[in-house]
């Protein structure tokens with residue numbers, strides 16, 4: 001393995017940023033080696049309450065400091081994310097097992113989300129006048145006020161991106177944050193948080209806690225004024241129900257079984273390379289990566305061999321540099337889940353076109369990128385999210401059949417269309433039921449466009465992150481309207497009798513001139 005793992009002094013310095021007083025720790029395994037990377041201090045439910053109370057106090061001054069102050073601090077945080085990228089890349093790779101290239105995508109995406117929210121927050125949330133209900137008689141305006149403290153719960157797979165895409169807009173909108181980090185991503189999150197605190201975000205404004213998903217997760221859901229959850233559909237459903245019990249709004253970024261359609265006008269080699277990246281980024285442990293490919297019959301005999309050859313040529317390895325294409329799975333549980341899907345499919349008649357094996361010779365949790373065909377509905381990997389490096393290819397006879405098969409899922413997170421024609425690709429994209437659809441890319445076209453909303457339909461989620469939508473969820477819209485006194489509104493039956501004809505005339509006139 002080239003490059004160096006995080007040293008003890010660095011992990012201790014990072015974990016000192018946690019609010020964790022239980023005195024207990026959890027050993028976190030480094031996926032590249034199987035050794036204990038560090039002992040993660042664990043929080044208590046009281047720590048969550050204390051971190052929330054502290055964030056609440058800090059939030060009042062942060063909001064009072066104004067838009068310009070928040071913008072400058074967040075832009076400085078952006079610069080520090082870039083300056084400290086080598087540490088961030090080491091932390092992400094060491095904790096998650098992904099390649100340096102895919103860790104770099106996280107740094108890029110985190111910086112972009114920070115910049116976007118720093119610069120967009122005032123424009124989106126400054127509020128302003130709206131039309132009053134009766135011209136000249138009523139005036140109205142809307143103010144956006146921060147919700148208070150946002151509870152953020154994040155998974156292990158993209159610790160930087162998924163934290164920053166939810167936290168940068170929360171801070172930019174004037175909120176505080178209490179975040180529950182997953183054990184496997186806490187160091188990366190704490191390294192990123194340090195960029196923000198060194199840039200001027202008060203320490204207490206962004207609290208980070210760690211520990212048991214249910215105990216600490218529940219405490220975060222119970223404490224915040226809004227909940228941003230990213231994780232599995234099963235856990236997200238519980239979190240949404242718990243938040244609803246307090247009438248606290250929530251956004252849920254959940255699982256997927258993302259389809260890619262390969263149309264018959266593609267260049268097979270280019271499509272194979274694009275598809276391989278879209279399927280096997282982060283070894284398939286990416287909510288928006290592809291697990292189903294529907295290829296049109298007209299190109300299948302050229303695309304499928306090109307794709308299988310491309311996948312077989314990918315370089316696996318644990319190196320902390322840019323020499324590898326596919327990294328490791330993150331945990332033993334992930335290894336077991338992925339191998340169970342492959343073995344189940346093969347036992348029931350699936351054909352392996354590439355990969356299919358665990359690679360303990362490279363590292364304890366490595367699995368070859370795997371391409372299956374002849375996958376049927378009796379197999380676990382047919383409709384259930386594998387969340388690993390496994391894709392099933394199915395040949396279809398028409399564009400309509402491809403669209404129907406792609407939409408036939410309980411999920412609707414991300415989708416992709418590969419086509420030689422942008423117009424044709426866009427036309428198919430418009431018919432896919434997903435929160436995001438990429439044309440001639442697997443996921444990066446939408447994932448990287450931080451001005452546009454990201455989220456899921458059906459069991460893939462509720463609400464949206466990124467774009468104006470990602471900021472607006474963190475603010476309460478307050479309407480302030482004024483009676484100008486130009487005309488007294490009716491208060492008695494007699495006044496209504498007098499004014500009703502004029503009010504009817506007004507309604508008809510507004511309709512005629514099409515005034516909103």
Ligand code: NAD
Nearest residue numbers: 154155156182213214217218231232235253254255256287
């Ligand atoms: P998970 O649901 O097991 O855990 C996610 C987070 O929730 C972790 O921090 C965990 O400790 C915490 N948690 C566990 N139980 C909880 C509870 N009862 N209450 C509150 N919090 C609790 O998911 P995971 O295995 O860490 O992540 C993989 C899943 O996340 C996949 O399904 C993937 O598709 C999904 N995901 C979705 C997105 C997206 O943006 N839509 C992004 C990344 C991952």
